[in-house]
Amino acid sequence: MKAIIVDDEKHVREGLLLLADWDALGIKTVLEAADGDEAMNLISEHQPEIIFTDMSMPRCDGIDLLRWIYESNLSPKVIVVSGYDDFKYTKNAIMYGSFDYILKPINPTELNETLSRAVVEWRQQNSARLSTLENTRAVLDHLLTNSLTQSSLPDRVTSQLNVQACKPYIIALFPMAGIVQAAFEGNAEQALETVIETCNDFLSKGNHQGVAFQNMNKDEEMVVLFWESHDVRKVIDLVVQNVKDKTNRTCAVVVGRSSDQLKDAYEFANNALATLDLRHLTVQANEGDHLDLVYLFDYSEEVKWSIQSGSIEQLERILDDIFGRIENIGHFTFGQLEIWEAQFAILKDHWLKEYEINLIDSVYRGNHYWDHNGQFSFSLFKEEKKKEFYELMKLVYDCKFLTEKNTVQMIEEYVRQNYQKDIKLQEIADRFFLSREYISRKFKQEYHETITDYVTKIRIEKAKELLGNPFLKIYEIAETVGYHNDKYFIKVFKKREGQTPKEYRSSLQSH
Known part of the structure; x- marks a missing residue:
């Protein structure tokens, strides 16, 4: 097996080379590239099975590289190497089929666990691909799927379909999730086999110029490709009726323009x-x-704080606000559904990794939002998505409890990080979804002083550090620690330390 590391920082590439257990996993060749352009050339030449890539790089970044891999119909396992500050980039990673991502600084254990899973999954999928290709129908499905990124059908396909002229093309898409859930109890393989066979029987008996096949690159999607058909929509209506007769369910279908x-x-x-x-x-x-x-990303901070607080009421209020906004828009499209699922997967993965929870695959997957007729139900969608968030909240909250990182400690952390600002108690209450009275009482129990006094203590501690620098003016130090009036700063400092900042600096110099 081969691998490639794509990162503009040489020390990151060297770190991965040293930390990964390449030999144990059967990876004999490890290539390096400093940006996406260089990587594309090496990938085209060497066809590595494993790709590590940074997201933020000059010239050609990780997003461009992922897009190129996706559009080139390659099948490596791509592992994104990302810092927390680069999280905005990782939302693109899932769109282009990345396997996983690891966070900087790189943890050797996590690196090798992720790499091991990627190698195992690639081998399993490659074995499955080879096994599937032994079946004639599967071979045709693969060829037709690959043709969707080409300008025309290859000769091998036209000869197997026994057709000659195949233009113009018209494609109809049948998303099968509703029928899979309603008519086949979640068995996608059986559903696709039944519906594709039904469609192809109808097309062949009616002498229609078309073929139905499974899109091997997408879950639960059937494609019907037409050529030289003058009344495609009429044919599609008949296909849908045949599927309904076979499954007792009506499936969704869209027809694109000809080309x-x-x-x-x-x-x-x-x-x-x-x-x-x-x-x-x-x-x-x-x-x-x-x-x-x-977009869920627009609500990520609010949702994160409510999950960390363990307040079901607050989480439900946020989710109801999101669902209400969707309802006010007046439509819920397949595009919206795909965005929701992709962004939730990224956020869930990110939060669980942040709390070092290794139960990503066991979190409830809320995809039963199709009714008994196979039709999408927005009310079921809301119920399923709430279940996903509630389970995520339970995992995170239980983890926090076990590690004794409670809400008051998070508030202290927030105060310490923002001591320079004019922090209002109401602002803290809104952020952590707790009452001001509760926060005041619990904070004083834990830290034996009010939040105001605690902020003052932090400011004075920081000021004492800065006073050790003889080149800083008193008013500059006051401004740095959050006091815009240096006279007030001097007054507070003397009250707490028993001497003025100038006297304190003199005592430091005398020592």
Whole structure:
């Protein structure tokens, strides 16, 4: 096996080279690249199975590299190496199929555990790919799936389908999640096999120019590719009716615009799917229309603090606010659903890693938001998403309890980090979703003084450190520790220390 490390910082590359147990995992060659451009050339030439990449790099960054890997239809396991400050970049990682990410500074144990999982999963998936390719139908599905990124169908496909002229192309997409849940009790393989067989039987008997297949790069998606069809929508209606007769369920479907370029036809269908309103499956936005979307990342701080506080009431209030905003928009599209799922996965992973909770895969997955008819239910969606957040809250809160990092200690940490600011008790109460009275009482019990006195103590401690620098003026020190009036600072300092800042500095110099 081969691996490549992509990072513009040489010491990070050297660290990964030293810390990873390459030989034990069967990785014999480890390449290095300083940016995305250099990495693309090396990946094209050597086809490494494992890729480590930073996100923030000059010229060609990690996002561009991930996009290129995704669009090139490559199948390595990509591990993002990210600092907390780079977390804004990692939301793109999941969009392009990254395997995992590790945080800087690199922990050797976490590095090797992640690398080991990546190697095992690549080998399993590669074995599965080779096994699947032995089946003729699966081979065709793979070839058709790969063709979705090409300009036209390859000769091998047209010969197997026994067709010649295949333009223009029109693609219809059938997202299968609803039928999988409602008609096949979550068995996606059986659902796809049944529906694809039904579609292809209908297309062949009706002498229609088209083929149905499973998109091997997406979960629970069936694609119907048409060529030389003059009445595709009529055919699609008949296909949907056949599926309904077979499964007793109506499935969602979108049809893209025709194109002489197969990849463009697929992109048109994907754009149509992204704008399909899940609550009204016949309603689809016009091409080019702007649709408002709600992003979980916009609420990440509020949700994080409520989860850490353990307050179900506060968490529910935030979630109800988010759901209310979605309802006010008036639509809930497939694009919105994909954004929600992807961003929740990133936030969940980030928070669990922050608290060193190694139960990522066991957290409840709330995807049962399809009713008994296979139709999307917004009320079920809200229930499922709340369950996910409640379980996440329980894991985080239990971990905090076990490590004795309680809410009051987090407030102390917040106060210490923001001592230079004019911190208001109400601001703390709003941030931690607790009453001012509760915070005042608990803080004094834990630290034996009020928050105001505690802030003063921190400021004076910091001022005493700064007074050791003879080049700093008294008014500069006062400003640095949060006092905008140096005379008031001198007064507070003398009251607490029994001498003025100048006298304290003199005593330091005499010692």
